[in-house]
Amino acid sequence: MAKLPEEFNLEEIDQEPRGTTLKREILVTLRKNKMASFGLIVIAILVLVAIFAPVIAPYKNAVGFYPEEILKPPSVEHMMGTDDLGRDIFARIVWGSRVSVEVGILAVAFGLIIGLFMGALAGYKGGMADTLIMRTADVFFAFPYILGAIAVMTILGPGLENVIIAIGVLEWAYIARLFRGSVLATKVNDYVEAARAIGADDKRIIMKHILPNAITPVIVYSAMSVGTAIITEAALSFLGVGVQPPRPSWGWMLSDSRAFMSRAPWMMYFPGLAILVTVLGFVLVADGLRDMLDPRLKGMSEHVTRG
Protein backbone atom coordinates (compact mmCIF):
# COMPACT_ATOMS: atom_id res chain seq x y z
CA MET A 1 0.00 0.00 0.00
CA ALA A 2 1.43 3.31 -0.98
CA LYS A 3 2.08 5.99 1.57
CA LEU A 4 -0.58 8.61 2.07
CA PRO A 5 0.55 12.15 1.49
CA GLU A 6 0.93 14.36 4.54
CA GLU A 7 -2.03 16.60 3.81
CA PHE A 8 -4.22 13.61 3.24
CA ASN A 9 -6.68 12.98 6.04
CA LEU A 10 -9.31 10.32 6.08
CA GLU A 11 -12.23 12.67 6.65
CA GLU A 12 -11.47 14.25 3.35
CA ILE A 13 -11.77 10.95 1.54
CA ASP A 14 -15.33 10.56 2.74
CA GLN A 15 -16.29 14.02 1.65
CA GLU A 16 -16.93 15.06 -1.89
CA PRO A 17 -13.61 15.71 -3.55
CA ARG A 18 -12.59 19.33 -3.20
CA GLY A 19 -12.42 19.43 -6.92
CA THR A 20 -10.10 21.10 -9.31
CA THR A 21 -12.81 21.50 -11.90
CA LEU A 22 -12.66 24.94 -13.37
CA LYS A 23 -16.18 25.89 -12.36
CA ARG A 24 -15.65 25.00 -8.74
CA GLU A 25 -12.30 26.73 -8.63
CA ILE A 26 -13.77 29.95 -9.97
CA LEU A 27 -16.66 29.95 -7.50
CA VAL A 28 -14.38 29.29 -4.55
CA THR A 29 -12.00 31.97 -5.79
CA LEU A 30 -14.66 34.63 -6.01
CA ARG A 31 -16.12 33.86 -2.62
CA LYS A 32 -12.76 34.16 -0.89
CA ASN A 33 -11.80 37.51 -2.40
CA LYS A 34 -13.74 40.48 -0.94
CA MET A 35 -13.08 42.90 -3.78
CA ALA A 36 -14.06 40.26 -6.30
CA SER A 37 -17.24 39.54 -4.33
CA PHE A 38 -18.07 43.23 -4.50
CA GLY A 39 -17.49 43.17 -8.24
CA LEU A 40 -19.68 40.14 -8.57
CA ILE A 41 -22.49 41.89 -6.69
CA VAL A 42 -22.21 44.91 -8.98
CA ILE A 43 -22.43 42.67 -12.03
CA ALA A 44 -25.39 40.80 -10.56
CA ILE A 45 -27.24 44.07 -9.91
CA LEU A 46 -26.46 45.28 -13.42
CA VAL A 47 -27.79 42.10 -15.00
CA LEU A 48 -30.92 42.16 -12.83
CA VAL A 49 -31.56 45.81 -13.71
CA ALA A 50 -31.17 45.02 -17.40
CA ILE A 51 -33.57 42.08 -17.19
CA PHE A 52 -36.19 43.79 -15.06
CA ALA A 53 -35.94 47.22 -16.71
CA PRO A 54 -39.69 47.33 -17.55
CA VAL A 55 -40.56 46.70 -13.90
CA ILE A 56 -38.15 49.31 -12.55
CA ALA A 57 -38.87 52.20 -14.90
CA PRO A 58 -41.42 52.61 -17.71
CA TYR A 59 -39.84 52.85 -21.15
CA LYS A 60 -41.96 55.85 -22.14
CA ASN A 61 -40.12 57.96 -19.52
CA ALA A 62 -36.83 57.10 -21.16
CA VAL A 63 -37.79 58.23 -24.64
CA GLY A 64 -39.93 60.97 -26.14
CA PHE A 65 -40.20 64.69 -25.47
CA TYR A 66 -41.68 66.29 -22.33
CA PRO A 67 -41.52 70.13 -22.73
CA GLU A 68 -42.60 70.92 -19.18
CA GLU A 69 -40.00 68.59 -17.58
CA ILE A 70 -36.86 69.90 -19.31
CA LEU A 71 -33.57 69.94 -17.30
CA LYS A 72 -35.11 69.34 -13.89
CA PRO A 73 -32.54 68.66 -11.14
CA PRO A 74 -32.81 65.44 -9.11
CA SER A 75 -36.01 65.40 -7.03
CA VAL A 76 -38.44 62.94 -5.51
CA GLU A 77 -40.23 62.66 -8.82
CA HIS A 78 -37.07 62.28 -10.92
CA MET A 79 -34.41 60.82 -8.66
CA MET A 80 -31.62 61.56 -11.17
CA GLY A 81 -33.22 64.60 -12.76
CA THR A 82 -34.25 65.03 -16.39
CA ASP A 83 -32.37 65.86 -19.59
CA ASP A 84 -32.77 68.50 -22.30
CA LEU A 85 -35.81 66.69 -23.75
CA GLY A 86 -37.46 66.20 -20.35
CA ARG A 87 -36.66 62.47 -20.27
CA ASP A 88 -36.14 60.85 -16.89
CA ILE A 89 -32.41 60.10 -16.49
CA PHE A 90 -33.01 57.25 -14.06
CA ALA A 91 -35.23 55.52 -16.61
CA ARG A 92 -32.63 56.09 -19.31
CA ILE A 93 -29.85 54.66 -17.11
CA VAL A 94 -32.01 51.61 -16.38
CA TRP A 95 -32.82 51.03 -20.06
CA GLY A 96 -29.27 51.94 -21.09
CA SER A 97 -27.96 49.09 -18.94
CA ARG A 98 -29.48 46.73 -21.49
CA VAL A 99 -27.22 48.13 -24.18
CA SER A 100 -24.18 47.91 -21.94
CA VAL A 101 -24.87 44.36 -20.82
CA GLU A 102 -25.61 43.22 -24.34
CA VAL A 103 -22.57 44.85 -25.85
CA GLY A 104 -20.27 43.82 -23.01
CA ILE A 105 -21.24 40.18 -23.01
CA LEU A 106 -22.01 39.56 -26.68
CA ALA A 107 -18.99 41.43 -28.04
CA VAL A 108 -16.62 39.52 -25.78
CA ALA A 109 -18.43 36.25 -26.55
CA PHE A 110 -18.03 36.98 -30.24
CA GLY A 111 -14.35 37.73 -29.76
CA LEU A 112 -13.97 34.58 -27.67
CA ILE A 113 -15.47 32.30 -30.31
CA ILE A 114 -13.08 33.51 -33.01
CA GLY A 115 -10.14 34.13 -30.68
CA LEU A 116 -10.23 30.76 -28.93
CA PHE A 117 -10.55 28.88 -32.18
CA MET A 118 -7.74 30.80 -33.86
CA GLY A 119 -5.54 30.70 -30.77
CA ALA A 120 -6.01 26.94 -30.38
CA LEU A 121 -5.31 26.36 -34.06
CA ALA A 122 -2.18 28.51 -34.04
CA GLY A 123 -0.84 27.12 -30.77
CA TYR A 124 -1.67 23.48 -31.34
CA LYS A 125 -0.88 23.09 -35.02
CA GLY A 126 1.99 25.54 -35.23
CA GLY A 127 3.82 25.94 -38.52
CA MET A 128 2.12 27.78 -41.34
CA ALA A 129 -1.24 28.06 -39.55
CA ASP A 130 0.52 29.71 -36.63
CA THR A 131 2.43 32.16 -38.81
CA LEU A 132 -0.64 33.06 -40.84
CA ILE A 133 -2.96 33.60 -37.86
CA MET A 134 -0.51 35.48 -35.70
CA ARG A 135 0.64 37.80 -38.51
CA THR A 136 -3.03 38.55 -39.23
CA ALA A 137 -3.50 39.32 -35.55
CA ASP A 138 -0.50 41.66 -35.73
CA VAL A 139 -2.37 43.68 -38.34
CA PHE A 140 -5.16 44.18 -35.80
CA PHE A 141 -2.71 45.20 -33.08
CA ALA A 142 -1.34 47.83 -35.42
CA PHE A 143 -4.53 49.93 -35.08
CA PRO A 144 -5.18 51.87 -31.91
CA TYR A 145 -8.19 50.15 -30.35
CA ILE A 146 -10.74 52.96 -30.56
CA LEU A 147 -9.57 54.00 -34.01
CA GLY A 148 -10.00 50.42 -35.21
CA ALA A 149 -13.51 50.33 -33.75
CA ILE A 150 -14.41 53.59 -35.50
CA ALA A 151 -13.02 52.25 -38.77
CA VAL A 152 -15.10 49.08 -38.55
CA MET A 153 -18.20 51.08 -37.57
CA THR A 154 -17.72 53.31 -40.59
CA ILE A 155 -17.75 50.25 -42.82
CA LEU A 156 -20.68 48.53 -41.11
CA GLY A 157 -22.78 51.58 -40.30
CA PRO A 158 -24.21 52.47 -36.87
CA GLY A 159 -26.39 50.21 -34.73
CA LEU A 160 -26.14 47.97 -31.67
CA GLU A 161 -25.40 44.76 -33.63
CA ASN A 162 -22.61 46.47 -35.50
CA VAL A 163 -21.06 47.77 -32.28
CA ILE A 164 -20.96 44.18 -31.04
CA ILE A 165 -19.37 42.99 -34.28
CA ALA A 166 -16.86 45.83 -34.34
CA ILE A 167 -15.66 45.17 -30.79
CA GLY A 168 -15.62 41.41 -31.33
CA VAL A 169 -13.59 41.79 -34.51
CA LEU A 170 -10.95 43.76 -32.63
CA GLU A 171 -11.08 41.60 -29.53
CA TRP A 172 -10.36 38.26 -31.22
CA ALA A 173 -6.74 39.09 -31.92
CA TYR A 174 -5.99 39.77 -28.25
CA ILE A 175 -7.72 36.61 -27.15
CA ALA A 176 -6.04 34.53 -29.86
CA ARG A 177 -2.59 35.77 -28.90
CA LEU A 178 -3.17 35.10 -25.23
CA PHE A 179 -4.67 31.66 -25.75
CA ARG A 180 -2.01 30.63 -28.24
CA GLY A 181 0.71 31.22 -25.69
CA SER A 182 -1.19 29.32 -23.08
CA VAL A 183 -1.81 26.41 -25.44
CA LEU A 184 1.88 26.30 -26.36
CA ALA A 185 2.78 25.99 -22.70
CA THR A 186 0.12 23.37 -22.00
CA LYS A 187 0.63 21.09 -24.96
CA VAL A 188 4.12 20.04 -23.89
CA ASN A 189 2.78 18.43 -20.72
CA ASP A 190 3.15 14.68 -20.35
CA TYR A 191 -0.58 14.20 -19.97
CA VAL A 192 -1.09 15.50 -23.50
CA GLU A 193 1.51 13.03 -24.72
CA ALA A 194 -0.23 10.33 -22.70
CA ALA A 195 -3.55 11.13 -24.35
CA ARG A 196 -1.90 10.87 -27.74
CA ALA A 197 -0.37 7.55 -26.77
CA ILE A 198 -3.75 6.06 -25.93
CA GLY A 199 -4.99 7.13 -29.35
CA ALA A 200 -7.09 10.20 -28.53
CA ASP A 201 -7.74 12.41 -31.56
CA ASP A 202 -6.87 16.10 -31.83
CA LYS A 203 -10.38 17.23 -30.98
CA ARG A 204 -10.40 15.28 -27.75
CA ILE A 205 -6.89 16.36 -26.80
CA ILE A 206 -7.75 20.02 -27.33
CA MET A 207 -11.15 19.93 -25.62
CA LYS A 208 -10.36 17.67 -22.68
CA HIS A 209 -6.68 18.15 -22.02
CA ILE A 210 -5.51 21.47 -23.35
CA LEU A 211 -8.53 23.77 -23.07
CA PRO A 212 -9.33 23.23 -19.37
CA ASN A 213 -5.66 23.71 -18.47
CA ALA A 214 -4.97 26.65 -20.76
CA ILE A 215 -8.14 28.70 -20.46
CA THR A 216 -7.42 30.44 -17.13
CA PRO A 217 -5.68 33.56 -18.46
CA VAL A 218 -8.39 33.93 -21.10
CA ILE A 219 -11.11 33.87 -18.43
CA VAL A 220 -9.34 36.65 -16.55
CA TYR A 221 -8.81 38.65 -19.71
CA SER A 222 -12.43 38.22 -20.80
CA ALA A 223 -13.82 39.53 -17.52
CA MET A 224 -11.56 42.54 -17.95
CA SER A 225 -12.52 43.11 -21.57
CA VAL A 226 -16.26 43.09 -20.83
CA GLY A 227 -15.50 46.35 -19.01
CA THR A 228 -13.43 47.60 -21.92
CA ALA A 229 -16.18 46.70 -24.38
CA ILE A 230 -18.72 48.70 -22.36
CA ILE A 231 -16.41 51.72 -22.40
CA THR A 232 -15.81 51.29 -26.13
CA GLU A 233 -19.55 51.21 -26.79
CA ALA A 234 -19.95 54.37 -24.72
CA ALA A 235 -17.10 55.99 -26.61
CA LEU A 236 -18.51 55.01 -30.00
CA SER A 237 -21.97 56.28 -29.03
CA PHE A 238 -20.40 59.45 -27.64
CA LEU A 239 -18.78 59.97 -31.02
CA GLY A 240 -22.10 59.31 -32.72
CA VAL A 241 -21.23 56.09 -34.57
CA GLY A 242 -22.58 53.65 -32.00
CA VAL A 243 -26.09 52.81 -30.85
CA GLN A 244 -28.65 55.04 -32.55
CA PRO A 245 -31.08 57.31 -30.67
CA PRO A 246 -33.68 57.29 -29.31
CA ARG A 247 -32.47 54.01 -27.82
CA PRO A 248 -30.88 55.00 -24.49
CA SER A 249 -27.17 54.33 -24.20
CA TRP A 250 -24.84 55.59 -21.48
CA GLY A 251 -22.36 56.83 -24.05
CA TRP A 252 -25.04 58.88 -25.81
CA MET A 253 -26.23 60.30 -22.52
CA LEU A 254 -22.72 61.52 -21.76
CA SER A 255 -22.46 62.92 -25.25
CA ASP A 256 -25.77 64.80 -24.84
CA SER A 257 -24.69 66.24 -21.50
CA ARG A 258 -21.76 68.14 -23.02
CA ALA A 259 -23.87 71.14 -24.01
CA PHE A 260 -25.44 71.42 -20.55
CA MET A 261 -22.41 70.68 -18.42
CA SER A 262 -22.77 73.76 -16.22
CA ARG A 263 -26.56 74.16 -16.31
CA ALA A 264 -27.42 70.52 -15.66
CA PRO A 265 -24.36 68.63 -14.37
CA TRP A 266 -26.57 65.69 -13.25
CA MET A 267 -26.97 64.82 -16.91
CA MET A 268 -23.27 64.02 -16.92
CA TYR A 269 -22.79 62.61 -13.40
CA PHE A 270 -25.17 59.67 -13.50
CA PRO A 271 -24.29 58.01 -16.80
CA GLY A 272 -20.60 58.58 -15.98
CA LEU A 273 -21.08 56.96 -12.60
CA ALA A 274 -22.97 54.04 -14.16
CA ILE A 275 -20.11 53.37 -16.58
CA LEU A 276 -17.52 53.74 -13.82
CA VAL A 277 -19.22 51.36 -11.40
CA THR A 278 -19.99 48.74 -14.05
CA VAL A 279 -16.49 48.66 -15.48
CA LEU A 280 -15.06 48.64 -11.98
CA GLY A 281 -17.20 45.61 -11.19
CA PHE A 282 -15.82 43.64 -14.11
CA VAL A 283 -12.25 44.74 -13.46
CA LEU A 284 -12.46 43.71 -9.81
CA VAL A 285 -13.78 40.29 -10.74
CA ALA A 286 -11.05 39.90 -13.35
CA ASP A 287 -8.44 40.95 -10.83
CA GLY A 288 -9.70 38.49 -8.26
CA LEU A 289 -9.74 35.71 -10.83
CA ARG A 290 -6.19 36.45 -11.83
CA ASP A 291 -4.91 36.41 -8.29
CA MET A 292 -6.40 33.02 -7.64
CA LEU A 293 -6.09 31.30 -10.98
CA ASP A 294 -2.69 32.50 -12.15
CA PRO A 295 -0.66 29.31 -12.23
CA ARG A 296 2.51 31.15 -11.33
CA LEU A 297 1.02 32.77 -8.22
CA LYS A 298 -0.53 29.45 -7.35
CA GLY A 299 2.81 27.69 -7.66
CA MET A 300 4.29 30.28 -5.33
CA SER A 301 1.75 29.82 -2.60
CA GLU A 302 2.10 26.04 -2.82
CA HIS A 303 5.80 26.41 -2.54
CA VAL A 304 5.45 28.48 0.59
CA THR A 305 3.10 26.07 2.33
CA ARG A 306 5.36 23.16 1.50
CA GLY A 307 8.24 25.03 3.10
Next chain:
Amino acid sequence: MDMLLRIENLIKYFPIKRGVMFQKEVGRVHAVDGINFHINKGETFGLVGESGCGKTTTARLILRLIEPTSGTVSFKGENILTYDKNKMRETRREIQVIFQDPFASLNPRMTVGDIIGEPLLVHEVANGFERKKRVKELLEMVGLESEYARHYPHQFSGGQRQRIGVARALALNPKLIICDEPVSALDVSVQSQIINLLAELQEKLGLTYLFIAHDLGVVRHLCDRVGVMYLGKIVELANNNELYNAPHHPYTQSLLSAVPIPDPKKEKKKKRIILKGDVPSPVNPPSGCRFHTRCPIAQEICSRVEPKLREIMENQWTACHFAKPNPIPVD
Protein backbone atom coordinates in the same frame (compact mmCIF):
# COMPACT_ATOMS: atom_id res chain seq x y z
CA MET B 1 11.02 -17.21 -28.31
CA ASP B 2 8.61 -14.98 -30.18
CA MET B 3 9.84 -11.59 -31.15
CA LEU B 4 7.32 -8.90 -30.21
CA LEU B 5 9.16 -5.72 -31.13
CA ARG B 6 12.06 -5.22 -33.49
CA ILE B 7 13.89 -1.95 -34.07
CA GLU B 8 16.10 -1.69 -37.11
CA ASN B 9 18.45 1.15 -38.00
CA LEU B 10 16.24 3.63 -36.20
CA ILE B 11 17.43 7.18 -36.70
CA LYS B 12 16.03 10.46 -35.42
CA TYR B 13 17.71 13.75 -36.17
CA PHE B 14 16.10 16.90 -34.84
CA PRO B 15 16.75 19.83 -37.13
CA ILE B 16 17.99 23.05 -35.54
CA LYS B 17 16.32 25.93 -37.33
CA ARG B 18 17.11 29.61 -37.47
CA GLY B 19 15.10 32.49 -38.83
CA VAL B 20 11.64 33.84 -38.13
CA MET B 21 9.65 33.42 -41.28
CA PHE B 22 11.97 31.59 -43.65
CA GLN B 23 13.63 29.02 -41.49
CA LYS B 24 16.70 27.19 -42.61
CA GLU B 25 18.36 24.24 -41.05
CA VAL B 26 21.65 25.13 -39.42
CA GLY B 27 22.38 21.81 -37.74
CA ARG B 28 21.02 18.54 -36.46
CA VAL B 29 20.76 16.94 -33.07
CA HIS B 30 21.69 13.29 -33.54
CA ALA B 31 19.28 12.07 -30.88
CA VAL B 32 19.00 8.46 -32.00
CA ASP B 33 21.57 7.36 -34.54
CA GLY B 34 20.93 3.95 -36.03
CA ILE B 35 19.99 1.59 -33.25
CA ASN B 36 18.97 -2.05 -33.53
CA PHE B 37 17.41 -4.28 -30.92
CA HIS B 38 14.50 -6.60 -30.42
CA ILE B 39 12.27 -7.53 -27.51
CA ASN B 40 10.90 -11.02 -27.05
CA LYS B 41 7.41 -11.72 -25.88
CA GLY B 42 7.12 -11.74 -22.10
CA GLU B 43 10.58 -10.40 -21.36
CA THR B 44 11.78 -7.13 -19.92
CA PHE B 45 14.28 -5.26 -22.00
CA GLY B 46 16.22 -2.54 -20.21
CA LEU B 47 17.53 0.52 -21.98
CA VAL B 48 20.05 2.49 -19.93
CA GLY B 49 22.29 5.46 -20.41
CA GLU B 50 22.96 8.98 -19.20
CA SER B 51 20.34 11.67 -19.67
CA GLY B 52 20.41 13.00 -23.19
CA CYS B 53 21.61 9.76 -24.76
CA GLY B 54 18.36 9.18 -26.68
CA LYS B 55 16.49 6.72 -24.48
CA THR B 56 13.31 8.76 -24.23
CA THR B 57 13.47 9.69 -27.92
CA THR B 58 13.60 5.97 -28.69
CA ALA B 59 10.50 5.42 -26.55
CA ARG B 60 8.63 8.24 -28.30
CA LEU B 61 9.63 6.86 -31.69
CA ILE B 62 8.27 3.41 -30.84
CA LEU B 63 5.02 5.02 -29.68
CA ARG B 64 4.99 7.08 -32.86
CA LEU B 65 4.60 10.27 -30.88
CA ILE B 66 7.30 11.57 -33.19
CA GLU B 67 8.25 10.26 -36.61
CA PRO B 68 11.75 8.89 -37.16
CA THR B 69 14.15 10.19 -39.78
CA SER B 70 14.55 6.63 -41.02
CA GLY B 71 14.47 3.02 -39.88
CA THR B 72 11.77 0.55 -38.99
CA VAL B 73 9.77 -0.31 -35.89
CA SER B 74 8.19 -3.73 -36.28
CA PHE B 75 5.51 -4.83 -33.86
CA LYS B 76 4.39 -8.43 -34.18
CA GLY B 77 6.30 -8.66 -37.45
CA GLU B 78 4.76 -5.60 -39.11
CA ASN B 79 6.38 -2.23 -39.58
CA ILE B 80 4.07 0.13 -37.69
CA LEU B 81 5.67 3.17 -39.31
CA THR B 82 3.75 2.38 -42.50
CA TYR B 83 0.40 2.23 -40.70
CA ASP B 84 -2.21 4.87 -41.48
CA LYS B 85 -4.05 6.80 -38.77
CA ASN B 86 -6.77 4.21 -38.13
CA LYS B 87 -4.47 1.21 -38.14
CA MET B 88 -2.12 3.05 -35.79
CA ARG B 89 -4.99 3.85 -33.45
CA GLU B 90 -5.79 0.16 -33.24
CA THR B 91 -2.13 -0.66 -32.59
CA ARG B 92 -1.98 1.86 -29.75
CA ARG B 93 -4.23 -0.45 -27.78
CA GLU B 94 -1.37 -2.91 -27.66
CA ILE B 95 1.53 -0.55 -26.96
CA GLN B 96 1.14 1.60 -23.88
CA VAL B 97 3.40 3.88 -21.90
CA ILE B 98 4.17 4.84 -18.31
CA PHE B 99 5.80 8.22 -17.93
CA GLN B 100 8.64 9.38 -15.76
CA ASP B 101 7.05 12.27 -13.91
CA PRO B 102 3.81 11.26 -12.19
CA PHE B 103 3.10 14.91 -11.44
CA ALA B 104 3.07 15.90 -15.10
CA SER B 105 1.53 12.83 -16.67
CA LEU B 106 -1.93 13.13 -15.10
CA ASN B 107 -4.30 15.87 -16.22
CA PRO B 108 -4.96 17.95 -13.08
CA ARG B 109 -8.49 18.77 -14.22
CA MET B 110 -9.68 15.20 -14.58
CA THR B 111 -10.71 12.77 -11.87
CA VAL B 112 -8.70 9.61 -11.44
CA GLY B 113 -11.66 7.64 -12.75
CA ASP B 114 -11.78 9.74 -15.91
CA ILE B 115 -8.04 9.44 -16.42
CA ILE B 116 -8.01 5.66 -16.13
CA GLY B 117 -11.26 5.33 -18.07
CA GLU B 118 -10.15 7.57 -20.93
CA PRO B 119 -8.48 4.81 -22.99
CA LEU B 120 -11.67 2.76 -22.69
CA LEU B 121 -13.71 5.73 -23.88
CA VAL B 122 -11.39 6.58 -26.76
CA HIS B 123 -11.40 3.01 -28.05
CA GLU B 124 -15.08 2.49 -27.25
CA VAL B 125 -14.46 -0.76 -25.43
CA ALA B 126 -16.59 -0.03 -22.38
CA ASN B 127 -19.25 2.53 -21.58
CA GLY B 128 -21.18 3.76 -18.57
CA PHE B 129 -21.43 1.22 -15.82
CA GLU B 130 -19.05 -1.21 -17.49
CA ARG B 131 -16.35 1.43 -17.64
CA LYS B 132 -16.80 2.26 -13.98
CA LYS B 133 -16.45 -1.40 -13.15
CA ARG B 134 -13.29 -1.72 -15.20
CA VAL B 135 -11.79 1.40 -13.59
CA LYS B 136 -12.45 -0.09 -10.17
CA GLU B 137 -10.87 -3.33 -11.22
CA LEU B 138 -7.80 -1.51 -12.52
CA LEU B 139 -7.44 0.56 -9.37
CA GLU B 140 -7.49 -2.58 -7.26
CA MET B 141 -5.04 -4.24 -9.61
CA VAL B 142 -2.45 -1.52 -8.94
CA GLY B 143 -3.07 -1.55 -5.20
CA LEU B 144 -5.30 1.51 -4.83
CA GLU B 145 -8.77 1.70 -3.38
CA SER B 146 -11.62 1.82 -5.84
CA GLU B 147 -13.16 4.88 -4.12
CA TYR B 148 -10.19 6.93 -5.32
CA ALA B 149 -11.82 7.13 -8.74
CA ARG B 150 -13.70 10.31 -7.76
CA HIS B 151 -10.61 12.13 -6.52
CA TYR B 152 -8.24 14.42 -8.36
CA PRO B 153 -4.54 13.75 -8.99
CA HIS B 154 -3.33 16.51 -6.67
CA GLN B 155 -4.77 14.62 -3.73
CA PHE B 156 -2.27 11.80 -4.13
CA SER B 157 1.41 11.23 -3.40
CA GLY B 158 3.98 10.55 -6.10
CA GLY B 159 3.85 6.79 -5.64
CA GLN B 160 0.07 6.73 -5.74
CA ARG B 161 0.07 8.88 -8.84
CA GLN B 162 2.48 6.53 -10.55
CA ARG B 163 0.11 3.66 -9.72
CA ILE B 164 -2.64 5.63 -11.42
CA GLY B 165 -0.37 5.98 -14.45
CA VAL B 166 0.18 2.22 -14.43
CA ALA B 167 -3.57 1.61 -14.22
CA ARG B 168 -4.13 3.86 -17.22
CA ALA B 169 -1.50 1.95 -19.20
CA LEU B 170 -3.17 -1.35 -18.32
CA ALA B 171 -6.69 -0.27 -19.22
CA LEU B 172 -6.65 -1.62 -22.77
CA ASN B 173 -4.87 -4.90 -21.97
CA PRO B 174 -1.73 -4.00 -23.89
CA LYS B 175 0.95 -6.49 -24.96
CA LEU B 176 3.87 -4.10 -24.62
CA ILE B 177 4.34 -1.38 -22.03
CA ILE B 178 7.07 1.17 -22.45
CA CYS B 179 8.20 2.33 -19.03
CA ASP B 180 10.03 5.62 -19.48
CA GLU B 181 12.01 5.91 -16.26
CA PRO B 182 8.90 5.12 -14.22
CA VAL B 183 10.64 5.28 -10.87
CA SER B 184 13.35 7.90 -11.21
CA ALA B 185 11.07 10.68 -9.94
CA LEU B 186 10.07 8.73 -6.83
CA ASP B 187 11.49 8.26 -3.35
CA VAL B 188 13.69 5.21 -2.97
CA SER B 189 11.20 3.49 -0.66
CA VAL B 190 8.42 4.02 -3.17
CA GLN B 191 10.61 2.98 -6.09
CA SER B 192 10.79 -0.61 -4.94
CA GLN B 193 7.03 -0.73 -4.45
CA ILE B 194 6.42 0.35 -8.03
CA ILE B 195 9.05 -2.04 -9.38
CA ASN B 196 7.52 -4.93 -7.46
CA LEU B 197 4.11 -3.92 -8.78
CA LEU B 198 5.41 -3.93 -12.34
CA ALA B 199 7.00 -7.36 -11.85
CA GLU B 200 3.80 -8.72 -10.32
CA LEU B 201 1.67 -7.39 -13.16
CA GLN B 202 4.03 -8.85 -15.73
CA GLU B 203 3.66 -12.30 -14.24
CA LYS B 204 -0.10 -12.02 -13.91
CA LEU B 205 -0.87 -10.47 -17.29
CA GLY B 206 2.00 -11.77 -19.41
CA LEU B 207 3.24 -8.28 -20.24
CA THR B 208 6.35 -7.33 -22.14
CA TYR B 209 8.27 -4.30 -20.93
CA LEU B 210 10.69 -1.90 -22.48
CA PHE B 211 12.17 -0.48 -19.32
CA ILE B 212 14.09 2.76 -19.67
CA ALA B 213 16.29 3.89 -16.81
CA HIS B 214 19.51 5.68 -16.01
CA ASP B 215 20.11 3.56 -12.97
CA LEU B 216 21.63 0.14 -13.56
CA GLY B 217 20.72 -0.98 -10.06
CA VAL B 218 17.02 -0.67 -10.82
CA VAL B 219 17.43 -2.38 -14.18
CA ARG B 220 19.31 -5.31 -12.72
CA HIS B 221 16.37 -6.18 -10.52
CA LEU B 222 13.82 -6.27 -13.29
CA CYS B 223 15.33 -6.91 -16.71
CA ASP B 224 16.16 -10.01 -18.73
CA ARG B 225 18.30 -8.25 -21.30
CA VAL B 226 19.87 -4.82 -21.25
CA GLY B 227 20.98 -2.37 -23.91
CA VAL B 228 23.39 0.41 -22.95
CA MET B 229 23.10 3.64 -24.92
CA TYR B 230 25.65 6.37 -25.35
CA LEU B 231 25.02 9.46 -27.50
CA GLY B 232 22.29 7.93 -29.64
CA LYS B 233 23.95 4.55 -30.16
CA ILE B 234 23.77 1.20 -28.44
CA VAL B 235 27.26 0.39 -27.21
CA GLU B 236 26.52 -2.89 -25.48
CA LEU B 237 23.63 -5.32 -25.51
CA ALA B 238 23.60 -8.44 -23.39
CA ASN B 239 21.71 -10.70 -21.04
CA ASN B 240 21.34 -9.22 -17.63
CA ASN B 241 23.78 -11.55 -15.85
CA GLU B 242 26.50 -11.38 -18.45
CA LEU B 243 26.33 -7.61 -18.54
CA TYR B 244 26.63 -7.21 -14.80
CA ASN B 245 29.26 -9.88 -14.32
CA ALA B 246 31.45 -9.12 -17.26
CA PRO B 247 30.84 -5.84 -19.05
CA HIS B 248 32.83 -5.82 -22.28
CA HIS B 249 32.49 -2.12 -23.07
CA PRO B 250 34.43 0.46 -21.06
CA TYR B 251 31.33 2.67 -20.82
CA THR B 252 29.23 -0.12 -19.35
CA GLN B 253 32.01 -0.90 -16.91
CA SER B 254 32.20 2.68 -15.72
CA LEU B 255 28.42 2.86 -15.35
CA LEU B 256 28.43 -0.31 -13.29
CA SER B 257 31.19 0.99 -11.06
CA ALA B 258 28.85 3.84 -10.10
CA VAL B 259 26.15 1.50 -8.77
CA PRO B 260 26.38 1.57 -4.99
CA ILE B 261 26.80 -1.76 -3.21
CA PRO B 262 24.57 -2.07 -0.13
CA ASP B 263 27.51 -3.22 1.99
CA PRO B 264 29.68 -0.42 3.37
CA LYS B 265 32.81 -2.56 3.62
CA LYS B 266 32.67 -3.70 0.03
CA GLU B 267 31.58 -0.25 -1.05
CA LYS B 268 34.71 1.27 0.48
CA LYS B 269 36.97 -1.20 -1.27
CA LYS B 270 35.31 -0.73 -4.62
CA LYS B 271 37.18 1.39 -7.14
CA ARG B 272 34.97 3.83 -8.97
CA ILE B 273 35.83 4.66 -12.52
CA ILE B 274 35.24 8.35 -12.98
CA LEU B 275 34.97 9.46 -16.58
CA LYS B 276 36.65 12.70 -17.53
CA GLY B 277 34.70 15.50 -19.13
CA ASP B 278 31.05 15.78 -20.13
CA VAL B 279 28.96 13.99 -22.67
CA PRO B 280 29.87 15.56 -26.04
CA SER B 281 27.21 17.53 -27.89
CA PRO B 282 24.88 15.37 -29.99
CA VAL B 283 24.90 18.18 -32.57
CA ASN B 284 28.50 17.34 -33.50
CA PRO B 285 29.14 13.85 -32.18
CA PRO B 286 32.80 12.74 -32.07
CA SER B 287 34.22 10.90 -35.05
CA GLY B 288 34.89 7.19 -34.93
CA CYS B 289 33.82 5.68 -31.62
CA ARG B 290 31.61 8.25 -29.91
CA PHE B 291 33.00 7.33 -26.55
CA HIS B 292 36.68 7.88 -27.45
CA THR B 293 36.78 11.42 -26.01
CA ARG B 294 36.13 10.09 -22.52
CA CYS B 295 37.38 6.52 -22.76
CA PRO B 296 40.31 5.63 -20.46
CA ILE B 297 41.57 2.94 -22.86
CA ALA B 298 41.07 4.80 -26.14
CA GLN B 299 43.70 4.30 -28.84
CA GLU B 300 44.40 6.13 -32.05
CA ILE B 301 42.08 3.88 -34.07
CA CYS B 302 39.08 4.81 -31.92
CA SER B 303 38.86 8.36 -33.24
CA ARG B 304 39.02 7.14 -36.85
CA VAL B 305 37.03 3.94 -37.15
CA GLU B 306 33.59 3.49 -35.70
CA PRO B 307 33.36 0.10 -34.00
CA LYS B 308 30.44 -2.07 -35.10
CA LEU B 309 28.17 -3.73 -32.61
CA ARG B 310 29.45 -7.32 -32.82
CA GLU B 311 28.70 -10.51 -30.97
CA ILE B 312 31.62 -11.01 -28.61
CA MET B 313 30.09 -13.95 -26.80
CA GLU B 314 26.81 -15.70 -27.15
CA ASN B 315 24.09 -13.13 -26.49
CA GLN B 316 26.58 -10.42 -25.74
CA TRP B 317 27.06 -7.69 -28.29
CA THR B 318 29.60 -4.92 -27.84
CA ALA B 319 30.63 -1.96 -29.97
CA CYS B 320 34.29 -1.54 -28.98
CA HIS B 321 37.61 -2.21 -30.73
CA PHE B 322 39.08 -3.52 -27.51
CA ALA B 323 36.14 -5.45 -26.14
CA LYS B 324 37.00 -7.90 -23.40
CA PRO B 325 35.65 -8.58 -19.91
CA ASN B 326 36.15 -5.50 -17.76
CA PRO B 327 38.33 -3.67 -20.29
CA ILE B 328 39.39 -0.84 -17.97
CA PRO B 329 42.13 -2.09 -15.64
CA VAL B 330 41.23 -1.54 -12.00
CA ASP B 331 43.96 -2.07 -9.46
